[in-house]
Amino acid sequence: MLKAYKEKYYKNNFQYILVDSLGKIIDTDDSIIPSESKYSIQEVHPFFESISDLFTISNQHYDFSCVNLDFEKKSIIADIVIYTHDNNENIIIIENLTEHYNRYQLTAQTRNESVINSQILELKNEYLLEKEQFKNNFIANFSHQLRNPITASAIFSKFLSNTNLNSEQKNYLDIILSANNDLKYRINDILDLAKIESGQLILNETTFNLKELLNKIATGYQIFATKQNLDFETGFDPKLPSYLVGDRYRLKQIIGNLINNAINFTSKGQVSLHVSLNYIRAEKASLHIEVADTGIGIDKSEHDSIFERFTKVNPNSQNNRNIGLGLAIVKYLLAQMNGNISIESQSNLGSKFVCNLSLKTAKESHKLLEVSHEIVYPDFDKKKSILLVEDSELIQLSILKILSSNGNFFLNIISNGEDVIPTLKNQEADIILISNTIQRYSAEELARSIKELSTAHKKIPILALSTEVFKEDLKRYKRSGIKDVISKPFDDKSLLDKLYKYVK
Amino acid sequence: MTTSKKIVLLGHFGVGKSSLIRRFVENTFSENYKVTIGVHIFKKVVEVSNSDSISLIIWDLEGQDDIKKTRSSYLLGTNGFIYVFDLSRPITFENLNSELEFLKENFPNIPVKVVGNKMDLVTKLYLKDYSEVFGHLVDFFTSAKTGSRVDNLFSKLAKELL
Numbered sequence: 001m002l003k004a005y006k007e008k009y010y011k012n013n014f015q016y017i018l019v020d021s022l023g024k025i026i027d028t029d030d031s032i033i034p035s036e037s038k039y040s041i042q043e044v045h046p047f048f049e050s051i052s053d054l055f056t057i058s059n060q061h062y063d064f065s066c067v068n069l070d071f072e073k074k075s076i077i078a079d080i081v082i083y084t085h086d087n088n089e090n091i092i093i094i095e096n097l098t099e100h101y102n103r104y105q106l107t108a109q110t111r112n113e114s115v116i117n118s119q120i121l122e123l124k125n126e127y128l129l130e131k132e133q134f135k136n137n138f139i140a141n142f143s144h145q146l147r148n149p150i151t152a153s154a155i156f157s158k159f160l161s162n163t164n165l166n167s168e169q170k171n172y173l174d175i176i177l178s179a180n181n182d183l184k185y186r187i188n189d190i191l192d193l194a195k196i197e198s199g200q201l202i203l204n205e206t207t208f209n210l211k212e213l214l215n216k217i218a219t220g221y222q223i224f225a226t227k228q229n230l231d232f233e234t235g236f237d238p239k240l241p242s243y244l245v246g247d248r249y250r251l252k253q254i255i256g257n258l259i260n261n262a263i264n265f266t267s268k269g270q271v272s273l274h275v276s277l278n279y280i281r282a283e284k285a286s287l288h289i290e291v292a293d294t295g296i297g298i299d300k301s302e303h304d305s306i307f308e309r310f311t312k313v314n315p316n317s318q319n320n321r322n323i324g325l326g327l328a329i330v331k332y333l334l335a336q337m338n339g340n341i342s343i344e345s346q347s348n349l350g351s352k353f354v355c356n357l358s359l360k361t362a363k364e365s366h367k368l369l370e371v372s373h374e375i376v377y378p379d380f381d382k383k384k385s386i387l388l389v390e391d392s393e394l395i396q397l398s399i400l401k402i403l404s405s406n407g408n409f410f411l412n413i414i415s416n417g418e419d420v421i422p423t424l425k426n427q428e429a430d431i432i433l434i435s436n437t438i439q440r441y442s443a444e445e446l447a448r449s450i451k452e453l454s455t456a457h458k459k460i461p462i463l464a465l466s467t468e469v470f471k472e473d474l475k476r477y478k479r480s481g482i483k484d485v486i487s488k489p490f491d492d493k494s495l496l497d498k499l500y501k502y503v504k
Numbered sequence: 505m506t507t508s509k510k511i512v513l514l515g516h517f518g519v520g521k522s523s524l525i526r527r528f529v530e531n532t533f534s535e536n537y538k539v540t541i542g543v544h545i546f547k548k549v550v551e552v553s554n555s556d557s558i559s560l561i562i563w564d565l566e567g568q569d570d571i572k573k574t575r576s577s578y579l580l581g582t583n584g585f586i587y588v589f590d591l592s593r594p595i596t597f598e599n600l601n602s603e604l605e606f607l608k609e610n611f612p613n614i615p616v617k618v619v620g621n622k623m624d625l626v627t628k629l630y631l632k633d634y635s636e637v638f639g640h641l642v643d644f645f646t647s648a649k650t651g652s653r654v655d656n657l658f659s660k661l662a663k664e665l666l
């Protein structure tokens with residue numbers, strides 16, 4: 001009974017081939033793989049060519065599962081079993097499992113692809129990080145190299161402006177000064193962004209006088225706007241608190257960048273700054289800042305992208321806004337201060353940037369601290385001597401010029417790291433300035449070896465003249481005994497402030 | 505005279521074993537990944553010298569993350585191995601040493617060529633960074649995509665098999 005069913009449901013899934021020990025076909029059919037017309041099994045498919053040695057050993061059993069075989073007219077996936085005998089008759093059994101294995105292939109396909117994708121993603125992230133880091137390092141290095149020339153050019157332009165110049169020369173010098181300033185800001189912007197992207201921009205909170213800050217910004221931009229033939233209008237809410245705690249420099253940068261942006265894109269009409277108080281709650285003051293202009297405006301489609309760095313929105317659009325980095329920095333700083341920014345603008349109808357941010361209100365006792373910030377430069381009984389270790393001639397000259405016009409310091413200049421210790425053994429110094437660009441020596445190394453000289457030397461304040469402004473750099477300096485950093489580009493005031501602060 | 509030799513390609517999945525073979529046999533390449541299951545067998549006759557040619561029967565194995573998982577019948581009677589890894593995926597060469605050790609122990613006199621594939625995806629700097637891991641072990645840096653060093657690989661092995 002079973003036999004009948006077996007025949008009825010017999011699946012033609014197997015093929016049997018009989019070969020001798022050399023592979024000559026004794027008996028076969030064409031049911032799965034075409035072989036009837038072949039003389040030897042080796043001619044049937046290269047698979048058999050490569051295993052034909054196995055037929056020479058009798059009484060063996062070999063199992064090849066999932067073998068993909070391509071023929072002219074078809075491809076199959078089969079399990080192939082071989083039994084060798086000692087009567088020179090070897091049987092090859094081919095079980096066609098193409099369908100079964102094709103289903104399995106799909107599973108394997110999905111599994112492998114998802115595993116590989118996750119690995120590639122990991123790698124991509126790694127690559128991206130590397131690239132990002134490279135970019136940030138590049139930016140930092142590049143801007144460092146610009147710092148010495150910018151410092152010198154600013155300082156000497158300033159000294160030049162104090163000489164007798166005719167009005168034409170004064171005009172030219174004004175342009176040089178303002179171009180130099182511009183350059184300085186742009187480089188600082190680039191560095192700020194590099195810091196932001198590497199997570200190193202931290203807010204530096206102090207108590208400050210808000211009204212004073214706003215008035216300073218107002219006067220500064222009043223002059224700038226007038227030069228561009230624009231009206232500059234301001235309005236400050238009388239309810240604004242006088243003192244707040246926050247990063248004064250960054251708040252100024254937010255407002256300044258917005259005004260700069262407005263002035264850049266307004267050829268006639270006015271630019272305005274309005275600051276008001278939203279509320280004071282839980283010792284926090286929420287400020288509302290509006291910067292409006294009557295300039296070319298910003299198309300709605302561009303409202304989001306203008307906050308991205310390096311955007312030059314839509315090169316085909318007629319208002320070719322080359323925004324630079326300012327707005328990207330504003331957006332980031334606001335986010336750090338739990339603030340937000342939005343734009344109300346349409347092409348040709350001017351723009352209004354509106355932001356809200358909150359800062360801590362100052363406690364009474366803190367308010368007094370801030371007043372005595374300005375340093376007056378007193379004269380000393382005896383001139384102080386400064387040892388400058390710096391290999392940039394531009395910086396050497398700049399410092400020489402600043403100190404000689406101040407008149408309270410002797411300057412002793414060394415360009416080589418090797419000369420530092422021998423010089424200090426023979427000469428006194430009241431303060432030591434070390435540049436971070438000395439060849440073969442880092443400022444920290446030099447500072448450490450100075451400190452090791454003697455207890456007297458240990459007490460000499462050492463300041464770094466540095467192009468490095470990242471948090472880690474500053475920490476590194478502190479650890480090596482460097483008291484403070486004068487960052488390049490610097491001007492006469494920032495140099496003298498630091499010298500007077502540390503000189504004994 | 506033509507002799508026939510069995511070459512087996514081994515390595516993790518997706519490293520480009522099938523692609524290297526396709527480049528060598530048909531001189532084509534596809535970006536699409538079709539996972540090999542079991543084993544796929546190809547043949548190409550190469551001239552080794554004026555009088556000698558060699559019929560390479562190439563076994564393209566399903567990728568394994570551990571060589572020990574390979575079905576042992578596939579490795580029977582192998583004349584030469586090509587161990588392939590993917591330069592762009594460190595996981596495929598992390599255990600290169602022990603993988604090769606397995607071959608050395610079980611197939612002591614059979615030549616093995618070690619191949620870092622997908623050369624087109626990585627930079628010189630990257631190679632340098634990783635050279636500690638595989639530098640001294642690799643025989644060929646190939647790209648199935650560009651075809652770089654693929655023929656050299658197979659013909660070098662073929663010569664050694666004669």
Ligand SMILES: Nc1nc2c(ncn2[C@@H]2O[C@H](COP(=O)(O)OP(=O)(O)OP(=O)(O)O)[C@@H](O)[C@H]2O)c(=O)[nH]1
Pocket residue numbers: 112515516517518519520521522523524534535536537538539540541565566567568621622623624625646647648649650
């Ligand atoms: N860029 C690049 N891609 C390659 C190269 N070789 C292979 N690939 C790609 O890598 C993927 C996997 O290639 P396969 O040749 O199928 O890999 P395999 O080693 O045979 O994989 P399994 O059969 O699963 O073991 C495919 O998408 C190929 O296009 C190469 O040299 N360069």
Ligand SMILES: [Mg+2]
Pocket residue numbers: 521522523538539540564565566567
């Ligand atoms: Mg494959």
